[in-house]
Amino acid sequence: MDISGEQHLDVKHDIVKKRLDSHGNVIETRQEGIGAPKIEKPLQRHGGRLEHNETYCGSCYGAEVTDEDCCNSCEEVREAYRKKGWAISNPDLIDQCKREGFLQRIKDEEGEGCNVYGFLEVNKVAGNFHFAPGKSFQQSGVHVHDLLAFQKDSFNISHQINRLTFGEYFPGVVNPLDGVHWTQQTPSGMYQYFIKVVPTVYTDVNGHAIQSNQFSVTEHLRTGDVGRLQSLPGVFFFYDLSPIKVTFTEEHISFLHFLTNVCAIVGGVFTVSGILDSFVYHGQKAIKKKMEIGKFS
Template sequence: MSFYGIMNRVFSRVRNLDAYPKINEDFYSRTLSGGVITLLSSIAMMFLVISELAMYLQTVTETKLVVDTSRGEKLKINFDISFPSVSCTLLSLDAIDISGEQHLDIKHAIIKKRLDANGNLIQVRIDQIGVPKLGKPIQKHGGEIEHNQTYCGSCYGAELSSTECCNSCDAVREAYRRRGWGLMNPDSIDQCKREGFVQRIKAEEGEGCNLSGSLQVNKVAGNFHFVKSFHLANMHVAHDHVKPFEDDSYNISHKINKLSFGDHYPGIINPLDGVQWFQHTANGMYQYFIKVVPTVYTPLRGTVIRSNQFSVTEHYKGPEVRKNSLPGIFFFYDLSGIKVNFTETHTSFLHFLTNICAIVGGIFTVAGIFDSFVYHSQKALKKKRDLGKLG
């Protein structure tokens, strides 16, 4: 048998497998109802295909809860808080955790903005501890600093070793804080006098302050708080300098412009953003109790974002129950043992193709059944009418 004969036999057998036998056009019968059904089914088919395409292109976020097994990580706290009735010099940021680690009067990566009584910006200040440059500093053992001599300022009895130096007013205050002592009249401290510390506080009287920045703390329960500086809590100064340091002038009214734990991710809600509270009396303590939930966001494209979301409750302690605690704003946070994983996904192309075929085939089949029912119903009614059986 020739090659062409073999091919004809193969093609003949394949032709016999045709599941879609063709009907001669001479036997076609087109009806108005069929045209209407075809038009409606085409519109429905197009609508469903477009909807399926939109779902295919849309990103879906899946949520999964797992036990948080991470260890040794740090917790990043971002904040932007305004205090309309507390000057920047009198405002101190501290952070303490249950492991015993303490960071008092934090200055690193913190920006202080002086505000007037109307909340308008006066000055931006980044606090730093360094060697003062005003006037001629006095050496630790007396006398002014000589040419090419390294400066070493006195800590006024608060140093922990004979070699310790306090080269600025902040350094002296820090040394007194470590000892748990109250600083005496700052004008008697050479570093504070040269830096004009008391004059600066008096000049800022009636001002407000905005603090913004971030903290890196251990990923354990703890708290951070904005209070009157520890160094000023027991300060005794001359009578004409008393007013700026009195607790009665420390009003803890505040507005939280931003507070978050970790980096931003799509869809995050920080419940304290924009919250404000105004105090009508002094010497209060406002407390926020925060439950931090570790969160991992995995985008469809890009890097994984490790962040946190949180819930919060609030409590206010008035001066009558506050007793020995400092007035201020306290944020107590605790970590949840459950981690939330958000993962962006979208429908696979094969699933999309399957749905398209199901839509086209399903509508085509249903429309064909409905058209057949209408056609045969019309045919039966016509036959009865021809036979005169219809009243």
């Protein structure tokens, strides 16, 4: 989401999501959510048996746009509700969700985590991207997540950021969030990262320019009731762009500068060597003189 009003919900392109168990091991990917699940004994919207050459058409439970709209899976019902800006309070009341064991699948995933990696292309304006549970949708111009299906009051938002960059890598760049780990201590909350992005141009000795960014960050934990919008459980990254651009240019030093440095080094070595030689010579001379008069012991 950004201040220009552009929003991308439930991003899947260029993003890879993996299910993890409580020990961080990757769970084998299952073919769930790909295509409409097969329903053994479908229920007709209008009742009765299917006529010859008639296909199953499941009810959208009031979210239909036209009488011809069909929702043949739990995901299609939820998507129809999302487009209306509605939330499903009890999935067990939806025949498609009940037959697919929607709530049971959520219970089976208790204690699991996830690994997300990939990249996003965003506008060069202030905005945010976040990871939060529940289906996201727009309601009265407000971005909300449907948490009712989880039927729980707290969510564990402990997380580790392996790598976060805004743009390509360039020599010397330091990304302050790489390797950051945070463990949740409170029942629930919203963890926020406020990021200031500084556009950066790095030019190497061959004249090749890399258009990238650096950033600084501050962190904040916001606690509160789960049902309130301002305390939606999740990890939020709020970014803003600095009006200042930093330019790094890699250059070879001139031969005259190199020669001056060499002369300075040679002169320094010669001077220090002379001091050490003088110290050793005079020390040896003093010791020899004392030995001749018999005072050295």
